[in-house]
Amino acid sequence: MDPNCTCEKCELKSLFFQSVSEEELFNVCNNKKENEHKKGDLIIAEGSVIKDFIYLKSGLVKLYKTTRDHEQILKFAGPFDFVSILNIFSHNKHQYSVMALEDSVTCHVDFAEVRNMVLENGVFAHGLLQKMGQVSDSIIQESLQIRRHNLKGRVAIVLLYFANRVYEKDEFELPLSRKEIAEYIGKTTENVIRALSDFRKSNIIKIFGKVIEIIDKERLERLSKFG
Amino acid sequence: MDPNCTCEKCELKSLFFQSVSEEELFNVCNNKKENEHKKGDLIIAEGSVIKDFIYLKSGLVKLYKTTRDHEQILKFAGPFDFVSILNIFSHNKHQYSVMALEDSVTCHVDFAEVRNMVLENGVFAHGLLQKMGQVSDSIIQESLQIRRHNLKGRVAIVLLYFANRVYEKDEFELPLSRKEIAEYIGKTTENVIRALSDFRKSNIIKIFGKVIEIIDKERLERLSKFG
DNA sequence: CGCGGCTTTGATGTTCATCAAGTAAAGTGG
DNA sequence: CCACTTTACTTGATGAACATCAAAGCCGCG
DSSP states (O other): OOTTOOGGGOTHHHHHTTTSOHHHHHHHHHHOEEEEEOTTOEEEOTTOBOOEEEEEEEEEEEEEEEOSSOEEEEEEEOTTOOTTHHHHTTOSBOSSEEEEEEEEEEEEEEHHHHHHHHHHOHHHHHHHHHHHHHHHHHHHHHHHHHHTSOHHHHHHHHHHIIIIIISOSSEEEOSSOHHHHHHHHTSOHHHHHHHHHHHHHTTSEEEETTEEEESOHHHHHHHHHHO | OOTTOOGGGOTHHHHHTTTSOHHHHHHHHHHOEEEEEOTTOEEEOTTSBOOEEEEEEESOEEEEEEOSSOEEEEEEEOTTOOTTHHHHTTOSBOSSEEEESSOEEEEEEEHHHHHHHHHHOHHHHHHHHHHHHHHHHHHHHHHHHHHTSOHHHHHHHHHHIIIIIIIOSSEEEOSSOHHHHHHHHTSOHHHHHHHHHHHHHTTSEEEETTEEEESOHHHHHHHHHHO
């Protein structure tokens, strides 16, 4: 094993574990590319040709789709997420764009190599099927959840998502603009701001620009369930 | 090959084609079960344990999720659709219910057998990855499309979907109640009815109970794009 | 034949989008 | 580094879209 290869330590390996031989891993490792992206960088452009299997090593990104006049955000993805997994076997072009919300590092493995591994390694293929099911299910379930709620409920869901799932703290800096929250929950920017102001006036949260502090989490959770 | 086995002629075979050996197909064929379902029958209950890989041979079904007070329809599926594919590798329980909207026939293959084929047959696994990507993408894209439109636009999309994609005729019997349309597009039953009445008054469609005749398809298409 | 669910229409109120206008923050070029 | 421009944020006012409530007719089914 090449001592310069860091794939041994990569989280990606957990997906490959028990399935990819040393030889295969070595091959992947020597042909992979790691890219660094600054906050705001476009990582994948919708409509571009799929060449690589792309994995997010660190950071935070948004998956979104651009239509005539505005953008719709599908999902936020963090480490361990296979950003391109949904389309890679069924389309030759990316169906969604991916942009870095925080400085991020992606790992790119040539798609042909991944396909070969699928064809030759059933355990690996099975792992991909599992992962793909998880990703698609999370998008679908979140979308249905959002749809069931009104403005305040939707904003509450977003705040709790970042507090609980991303930062695991009740005070955090929102990696999103108000506009991006709106694009995720399907409401207007103004009304997202109004909901946040409302939460502030009701002493549910404190707002310092992009920094949010959740004061009354119980109430926010009630809103996220019944609002 | 068992002469009683009809799998040779099954559309499922196209997925397996070039990949499943005669022996494997014979095995699948002898262990498969075919079920007939009347319109309105529950085929899969959300939360039930996944035992089979389920394929819709004929008919029409809805995939939906039940929440405290109402249902949300995810997708309508017809022949060639793998109704359980999204969850089968990532969950042990069904995440969505499936109900027959028309008399339908499903084919059930034991999941353990499908998994074995994935593990041992890379081409088969690759085919599943492709299919799964298509299914998840269709749900996501449709959901985003619906979200971009107002009431009338959404109803127009549904009518055109059944006219163009399901029945391939401009006069057809809606397999859905008004309530189900509402559950799919995320509006109330009353407003779905109002949109339909509006289309009728504007001479875009004719309504005979469940039977819809599209008179002015161009206008309906404009609504489905810009409404 | 009567009950319950589906359909339809109308009236009313709520939620939210849009428009407008101003402030704050962040990027840009001299 | 500062003036300048642009983009993000915020609040208010208004109207449109839509949910809710109510009532009545229709249909299928036990």
